[in-house]
Amino acid sequence: MTRFGILGFGLHAVRRLMPGFARAHNCQVSALSRRDMAKARASAAEYKIPLAFDSASDLCRSPEVDAVLVTTPNACHLQDVLLAIDAGKPVLCEKPMGMNAAECRQMVEAGGKAGVLLGVAQVFRFEDSTARLRARVANGEIGRPIFARSEFSYPGRNHARAWLTSAALSGGGPVADVGVHCIDALKYILDDEVVRVSARGFSDQDSREVEAAAVLSLEFSHGTLGMVAVSTRAEYRTPLEIVGETGVLRADDGLNVERPISLQLRRGGNVVESELVSNQYAYARQVDMFADAVEGKAQFPVSGEAGWQNQEILDAAYHSMKSGRTEDVIQVAASKSR
Incomplete structure (x- = not known):
């Protein structure tokens, strides 16, 4: 069972991601982060998520997090993906992958150098x-x-x-x-x-x-x-x-x-x-298939290179x-x- 930490727990997490995780078979959410700790704790309590953070770095380095799902505003994707890679955590980044192709290239090269799995959440492929x-x-x-x-x-x-x-x-x-x-x-x-x-x-x-x-x-x-x-x-x-x-x-x-x-x-x-x-199962398939890739069972369908190409x-x-x-x-x- 792969444990995800969600960076930037906001509207998308509430409307789409959490219902998807509720239908997933091979993963769950163990942590979330928001800029405001009081709001982070409130969201964690509402959705029965064990850990709440106001620091992206602390979430990425938590031993209770196996993989990171980046859902912050697009301008934050590069920094947050690099934090996850630096912590050695497989990372699934929301679309669009970055602000420009140069940022995407930086993410892909960092993941390749560190040997860390990087995927992009193009959910409609699922x-x-x-x-x-x-x-x-x-x-x-x-x-x-x-x-x-x-x-x-x-x-x-x-x-x-x-x-x-x-x-x-x-x-x-x-x-x-x-x-x-x-x-x-x-x-x-x-x-x-x-x-x-x-x-x-x-x-x-x-x-x-x-x-x-x-x-x-x-x-x-x-x-x-x-x-x-x-x-x-x-x-x-x-x-x-x-x-x-x-x-x-x-x-x-x-x-x-x-x-x-x-x-x-x-x-x-x-x-x-x-x-x-x-x-209805698209969001569940997306995280389950990333969890399978984390566990070495399969290749994730949307690689960092695919996000870079988009x-x-x-x-x-x-x-x-x-x-x-x-x-x-x-x-x-x-x-x-x-």
Whole structure:
């Protein structure tokens, strides 16, 4: 049984991580940290977590912690991951992995030098919906993929994570926050890498220093053209669609973890097959599979190199927003995790 310590126990831990751990089979939470010790103790008491810390270093060095889950604001990821690596603790870092690709490279190199396991929490790789779409594309059910589309919108005004509108803390708006999910999901479903990207976005008074919405055009190495649309100004929606030469695979709210999802196969404009799946175990699978990797039972599907590669795509997208040009994506060696 792998014991996790959660660095930065906040809204994400409450809404997503703790319900995931409740369903997990091979791991549990033994410690958490928050900046305020009184709040840390209150959260620990509420969720029956044995240890509370206000120091990331102390949590990482606790003998009661086998692995560290970094869920702090994006600007803190580098420091917190390096603390865990320095303590010799396997570390699972929330997406986006860093503020830029240089930070990700530093994390990967530190983990490699120390021989410490480093993974990235791209949770949608652990969903039934993305797994089934990947399998059906690989089986040739729609022929060669021509287009791939993923969208992720949510109402972001007055969000509890107020730091999301600070470029110094978040590194970007919805492109960094949820666009990375869309990009990674399409890469996983297509089993392919993004080689070029162009992006356009806009900001408003409420989004302050970061974009409020953006559209990314992706070019994959095998020729598929992808589109990612993200926003903090629209209602929640996460549609996925893969258009092939002989059919279309589609899922409305395909990344949703809260309710069943209908995967549709369409031909000639008609639904010819429908499959109902649930993503309710995605967060549990993610931590269980990292625990298996910690215990040497399996390889974790999303390596540090994979997170670094996703960050290269984000960096290229933000460069494109500024330059107005299509940008090449730097390819990270050994970035493919499956």
